[in-house]
Amino acid sequence: xxxxxxxxxxxxxxxxxxxxxxxxxxxLVIKLIKVATGRNALxxxxxxxxxxxxxxxxxxxxxxxxVMLDVENIMIxxxxxxxxxxxxxxx
Numbered sequence: 001x002x003x004x005x006x007x008x009x010x011x012x013x014x015x016x017x018x019x020x021x022x023x024x025x026x027x028l029v030i031k032l033i034k035v036a037t038g039r040n041a042l043x044x045x046x047x048x049x050x051x052x053x054x055x056x057x058x059x060x061x062x063x064x065x066x067v068m069l070d071v072e073n074i075m076i077x078x079x080x081x082x083x084x085x086x087x088x089x090x091x
Contacts, residue, residue, distance in 0.1 A: 001076070007035045009074045010043055017065055026057055031086045041079035043069070046086045053085035 001009070011033055018028055027049040034044040047053050047061060062083040069075060 001037075001074075003035060003037050006037055006074060007033065009072070010035055010069070013068055013072060013074065014045060014065060017061070017068060023061070023064075026060070027051075028053070028057060028061065037075075041075055041077065042082065043075065043079060044082045044084075046084055048086055058083045058085065 011030075014030055014033065017023060018030065028047050029049060030045060031048045032044075032046040034042070036042040045061070045065070047057060049057070062081060065083070066081055069079075069081065
């Protein structure tokens with residue numbers, strides 16, 4: 001799969017995870033997804049929510065999404081998954 005196809009598959013999978021009832025209760029939304037394929041494959045997902053994202057939110061999403069990625073076999077070979085918040089808005 002090329003990088004655009006991988007990105008689209010990951011985005012679709014992440015949105016399906018967020019549509020689950022347990023995720024909707026957390027109020028999480030995806031702010032940004034970055035994907036790099038190849039030797040140093042990386043999936044980076046930034047989450048946000050109204051009162052800020054906790055480490056627990058990131059850990060929960062990471063755990064659930066990691067399993068989904070492995071089951072769907074979207075990433076060929078080893079990859080690194082990072083889940084975080086976009087940080088504090090410093091306007």
